[in-house]
């Protein structure tokens with residue numbers, strides 16, 4: 249038979265057709281809302297990428313709680329997408345819900361700090377080991393602003409990123425290596441600036457390339473995820489970060505670690521778990537338990553230089569910040585999330601369940617003799633269509649298969665399980681139970697039985 253990634257492609261397409269019909273049949277209220285929203289929302293959804301789930305029309309949610317999402321047709325699914333990490337600690341964690349309720353009648357936004365600000369600063373400093381912090385409304389903006397501060401503080405203009413990275417929609421990072429040459433990503437819409445002028449890109453895990461790219465001394469900072477998680481998953485080779493840190497420092501560049509996804513590793517992120525010492529750290533998505541907000545921290549030295557840059561600039565706009573940044577509602581949510589939700593007990597549970605999921609997936613992949621692998625960073629598990637994990641972004645990119653992913657994800661969705669619509673990422677929350685992991689494995693087993701060649 250015609251196989252693709254070890255899948256019987258003829259069977260997979262017949263399966264996909266049946267699954268689309270089943271989805272349409274079983275979700276009449278979502279269909280009606282999708283039809284209605286289509287009248288006034290571009291693409292029929294609040295954000296156009298909400299159409300990227302591979303469903304015939306947009307699924308509409310009634311409510312989400314813990315590790316479950318209930319749709320408007322009354323189906324309750326186990327959620328391993330968790331808002332693509334925004335809800336990594338479960339939907340509406342109780343301490344955050346309580347903090348929001350308490351703040352609800354005490355004002356949301358005043359352009360002034362409340363008591364929560366000092367508490368959150370202390371929490372972040374002790375958790376991540378960086379002394380000074382600022383806030384943003386999204387991880388995208390946190391990345392944008394830390395890069396601005398560092399450019400201002402160092403007087404250097406260039407940003408270095410790893411091929412295949414994603415740090416939100418901060419424009420600067422959308423430069424790819426194509427046949428070894430940097431190219432501006434062609435899918436960007438309305439991007440009129442030449443990103444190649446100020447962005448340098450090298451492959452992850454390639455120390456000689458990193459060294460060469462830094463040699464001119466014009467790179468302000470390296471912006472990286474400690475583990476690449478947005479192009480499938482790419483793990484750092486043993487010793488990579490220790491050596492990369494040394495190389496970066498030697499060339500006078502700074503290191504910014506974006507822990508927005510790798511906070512799955514443990515309470516202090518990958519940074520603390522592996523003893524790394526970045527000059528700056530970014531965290532968005534779950535830091536407020538799913539309430540919009542993000543944080544970025546700096547070393548004492550960088551903070552000093554950043555303040556110096558601000559003081560020596562002419563009065564006027566810094567170009568850094570937004571009006572609702574650090575609003576009282578977000579600060580209350582972060583205080584609750586940091587002090588009561590993102591605890592080491594929560595992580596113990598998440599890591600244990602994630603281990604069970606990873607083992608179950610490996611067993612199933614080998615049982616179906618699929619040329620796939622499983623990678624894991626703490627509570628984040630990924631399966632990829634390659635026998636051994638990719639070593640860089642080019643390799644990871646080559647094995648993405650959006651069509652197959654959509655078939656798998658729709659099959660799972662129809663069987664009561666949600667995983668992230670982009671690549672094959674699954675997250676474990678403190679609310680995810682062993683039985684939920686079994687539901688995912690059971691649903692995937694049912695799907696694979698129908699799209700592989702019976703032996």
Ligand code: PMP
Nearest residue numbers: 386387388414415416506508509
């Ligand atoms: N950094 C990383 C590592 C991310 O994965 C993402 C989003 N996937 C972002 C930043 C941006 O987050 P947001 O879209 O919430 O701004």
